[in-house]
Amino acid sequence: TQLLEQSPQFLSIQEGENLTVYCNSSSVFSSLQWYRQEPGEGPVLLVTVVTGGEVKKLKRLTFQFGDARKDSSLHITAAQPGDTGLYLCAGASYGGATNKLIFGTGTLLAVQP
Amino acid sequence: ETGVTQTPRHLVMGMTNKKSLKCEQHLGHNAMYWYKQSAKKPLELMFVYSLEERVENNSVPSRFSPECPNSSHLFLHLHTLQPEDSALYLCASSHGRHWNTEAFFGQGTRLTVV
Numbered sequence: 001t002q003l004l005e006q007s008p009q010f011l012s013i014q015e016g017e018n019l020t021v022y023c024n025s026s027s028v029f030s031s032l033q034w035y036r037q038e039p040g041e042g043p044v045l046l047v048t049v050v051t052g053g054e055v056k057k058l059k060r061l062t063f064q065f066g067d068a069r070k071d072s073s074l075h076i077t078a079a080q081p082g083d084t085g086l087y088l089c090a091g092a093s094y095g096g097a098t099n100k101l102i103f104g105t106g107t108l109l110a111v112q113p
Numbered sequence: 114e115t116g117v118t119q120t121p122r123h124l125v126m127g128m129t130n131k132k133s134l135k136c137e138q139h140l141g142h143n144a145m146y147w148y149k150q151s152a153k154k155p156l157e158l159m160f161v162y163s164l165e166e167r168v169e170n171n172s173v174p175s176r177f178s179p180e181c182p183n184s185s186h187l188f189l190h191l192h193t194l195q196p197e198d199s200a201l202y203l204c205a206s207s208h209g210r211h212w213n214t215e216a217f218f219g220q221g222t223r224l225t226v227v
Contacts, residue, residue: 004155033216035218040220040221041220041221042117042203042205042218042219042220042221043156043203043218044218045215045216045217048215088156090156100158100161100169101158101216102158103148103155103156103158104155105154105155106155
């Protein structure tokens with residue numbers, strides 16, 4: 001069974017602080033996606049990383065895919081209250097007729113003004 | 114506007130009721146998915162439809178019955194549910210069955226079984 005563990009599970013920080021969220025697995029994924037979900041809404045895709053070691057930046061967010069494509073991290077610089085939400089990583093698993101997205105356990109981030 | 118619309122947004126039903134959840138997308142995607150999101154659990158993939166054919170059923174109890182009449186519509190028929198089935202049910206769509214492409218989610222249906 002493929003599992004994606006995220007840490008930390010909960011994070012409450014002050015505006016302006018930096019933070020890193022980790023997504024770890026013992027399985028190799030073809031690609032990895034990060035989503036943010038706000039209360040009462042569905043997840044919204046932030047980024048997809050495909051190549052081992054790949055780094056992508058989205059304004060104050062930096063995403064990295066591990067060299068072995070088993071793990072990923074999300075770093076937020078100078079967090080803002082608007083960054084508050086549930087962050088989900090998801091690994092893409094290809095395999096015949098059962099291509100699917102395995103979601104991580106989630107990290108709930110609260111940024112206090 | 115995410116492009117994927119789910120109705121109703123909220124649903125309260127008794128254990129003996131029959132209800133249906135609806136999902137609609139006009140993004141030209143040909144794959145649609147049902148996910149279950151419970152508190153303190155990862156998103157659970159329930160069903161996958163590709164070109165209106167069910168390609169995955171993740172050991173979901175038969176009290177959940179999906180239907181995909183065309184590539185734009187997906188239903189989840191519910192009957193004789195249990196209180197533990199209370200959760201947020203999310204629909205998603207994408208191009209094909211390859212997850213390198215972006216998955217668009219609906220806003221979900223918050224289901225409460227009493």
